[in-house]
Amino acid sequence: MTASALPASIVALHLLGALSALHAIRHARTPQGAIGWMLGLLLLPYVTLLPYLYLGSSRFFGYHAGHGTPTSQALPASAEASVVDPACARFAAISALQRRPFRSGHRLRLLIDGESTFAAMLAAMASAEHCLLVQFFVIHDDALGRRLQQVLLERAAAGVQVCVLFDGVGSHALPRRYVQALREGGVAIHRFATHRLRNRFQLNFRNHRKIVVVDGARGFVGGLNAGDEYLGRKPPLSPWRDTMLELRGPAVADLQRVFADDWQWITGQLPPLLDAPQDEGHASALVVAAGPADPLETGSLFFTAAIHAARRRLWLSTPYFVPDTAVRSALQLAVLRGVDVRVLIPSRPDHHTVFLASTLHAYHAVRAGIGMFRYQPGFLHQKALLIDDDAAAIGSLNLDSRSFRLNFEVGALVVDRAFAGEVEAMLSRDFARALAIGEEEYLRAPFLRRVAMHVARLFDPLL
Structure with a gap:
């Protein structure tokens, strides 16, 4: 590059940085995020332009465009007429958020x-x-992956x-x-x-869903992917602690529709859709889907509403404890109204930055009266929620910004x-294998480790 071309390149970089800063001001989710990106793009465009290209968007474009609601297939009359548990009423906000009702008649x-x-x-x-x-976030070509393939x-x-759907980043090694x-x-x-132009370079938007639907009648959701580590065969994280739910009944049709939306986004066509028969069970269930194409921050609102619904007990298991302001406030309010709030998190890290941020959030949670526990035998990956004595949720949603607003x-x-x-x-068995976290976990950590926790927390919106 000639000497005359160098200043022109610098000017062009700063011009692109200024244009990107304007975009960040208009589209960043929070004022803090807007300020951070704006300063970085204006002052250090050489460093921040590329990260902003890959990480700067929080909205997934085009997902609903052109296909409206083609999966709004009618449920069998028996499913529409069934009466759900009256206790579902306290989750009315979540049902409204999902734009679908609770269904009854499930075996689980x-x-x-x-x-x-x-x-x-x-x-x-x-x-x-x-x-x-x-559908899996991760499929590996290992012993379990080949069993699935067969x-x-x-x-x-x-x-x-x-x-079959798999995520392009989660399954990058496939x-x-x-x-x-x-x-x-076949x-x-x-x-x-x-693959749409406005999403083209974004690494944020991952499809983290785990779905299996068999003949429209049996559905599976939860935290496990198709790889040997999920069987506990990959030290040092083994044994691997995780949970799935098998669902039979009319809500399986809603689970099909979630898969169908993803399938249509990729292929432009619908997969086969079968009626989910009314089962002989009595449980009421609501399929909860969240993603960056939603008009609202569905993941965060789901957790906030579920926590607010608790009156006696709220037990939560998550591998990543990085709550946003709304969820953190909901947990604190639950403690103040006398709810037994317990959160189970790992004692071993699989992602060190997230683990550091989680440790700092756990310290603040303990100070607010929230019971925090570290699961000891192996890596804890399960996403489970227990509310009082009559409600529970199992799925793929973690307690972090990725699940709140960036992942499907x-x-x-x-x-x-x-x-x-x-x-x-x-969960009682899990808590029995866990150690309570006290304030000393943070206070007795080496100074540089505490500094690392605070630095890691700066990346909360991306964790």
Whole structure:
């Protein structure tokens, strides 16, 4: 580069920085974020322009454009006419947020940890006769991934319509040969990608959903992906602690629709959609979906509304504890009204920056009277919520900004005393294997580690 060209490049960079700063002022989610990006882009465009290109957007564009509500398939009359548990009324705000009602008539099965969960899911997939919808954030070409691949190929060979989605970043290590083998075997498989122009360079928008739907009648949601580490086979994080929910009943149709929205975004077409039969169970359930294409910050609002609904107990398990202001305030208010608030988080990090920020948030939570606990046996990845004695949620949503507003997520909120009792028993065992966090965890940490916690917290909006 010549000497005369160098000043012109510097001027161009500062001009691009100024234009990007204007964009940040208009579109940043918070005033603090707008100020941070503006100062960085104006003063250090050489450093901040590229990160802003990949991380600067909080809105996913085009997801709903052009396909309206084609998945608004009518439910069977029996499902529409069924009467839900009266206790669902206190979650009316969440139902309104989701634009769908609670459904009744469900049978549920709580699936704990990888071996039992994948035994149940793979057996259910192998029983598919008409349609199989499968979606994971991560699929690995390892022992478990190849077991999944074999079941998918067998079902496709038997004439079952098999549709598979995986996230392009979460499954970045998935080799092309794995995908090609499935396609050659008749499986329709696609990578979820941010392929519209305004999303093109964004790393923020990941599809973190885990969904399996078998013949429109059985659905699975929760935290496990298709990889050996989720079976606890990858030290030092093993044993891996996680949870899924098997759902049978009319809300499976809503779970299909969540998958169908993602499928249509990628392919431009709808997957097969089957009516979910009314089951013989009694539980009421609401499928909860969240994502950056929503007009509201659905993930954060879901947690805030669920916490506000608690009157006696709120137990929460999450691998990443990075609450935003609304969720943090809701937890503090729950303590003030006498709710037993307990939060279970890992003792081992899988992402060090998030772990540092979580440690600082845990310190502030303990000072506010929130019971914070670290699970000891292995890495805790489960996303579970217990509200009082009659409600529980299982899904893919973490307690962090990615799940609140940057990732596509899904779960199920269940109102049923029997199921809530199962979740209570599960979490009681987990808390029995955990150590309470005191203020000394932060106060006795080395000075530089405490500084690192505060620096990590600056990145809360991206964690």
